[in-house]
Amino acid sequence: MDRILLKISGEALRGKREFGIDPEVLNNLADDIIKNMKNASIAIVLGGGNFFRGRDAEILNLDRVDCDYMGMIGTIMNSLALKSVLISKGVGCELFSSLDIAPINNYYKDDAVKALDENKVVIFAGGTGRPYYSTDTAALLKASDIGASKVLMGKLGVDGVYDSDPRLNPNAKKYDILNHRELIENNLAIMDLSAAVIADDNNIDIIVFNILEENSIERAIKGEISHTLITRRG
């Protein structure tokens, strides 16, 4: 079965709340994942921006590295919540953390691949485990490790990569296909550049789509949703 990695920003889990997790959004996400277990072997990386982002450090006059750890802990909170809902729905699910928090499983590639081969949903928490990085970079690193065919990058209300922010510029032009190098050279801020470099080095396709669309995960897996494909070809 095709192995995919789904990256969803923490912001998407916030729903209409100002902070943290909206239980309805989480429940719907879990149902969508379960529905698609027949279509692909699914690994997930959740962001942590609904709790904290390292770039808030300056505004709050806090240390950047401390704030990055706070962000990474946010990804673990989101991941625990998703795991909890999936398990409560009777689905096999394993969580691996790149940040060492006993008794949560430490990330080890072979264990993650084994869990995927056992038809479990795998959640990667804690980002890369290092400050100054993002969960986009973590998603591409993990996708490379597990040999995912592609990364599905669900965005909040944006259905792909544009030449300028479509929320600010109604004439922004959407790219249907881009190669990783074009993304990097044009500094198209849809993801971290380090994530794009890893995708290029490891020849991983990225599908950028709008997570808020109807049945978005299923349609993204099947390539039937409005999206931008970032690939080495093209």
Ligand code: UDP
């Ligand atoms: N973070 C980090 N290293 C990582 C991943 C995340 O330091 O490998 C921190 C960083 O401060 C980031 C925050 O965790 O701002 C939340 O992650 P991210 O911004 O990627 O979440 P998203 O925007 O996707 O919700």
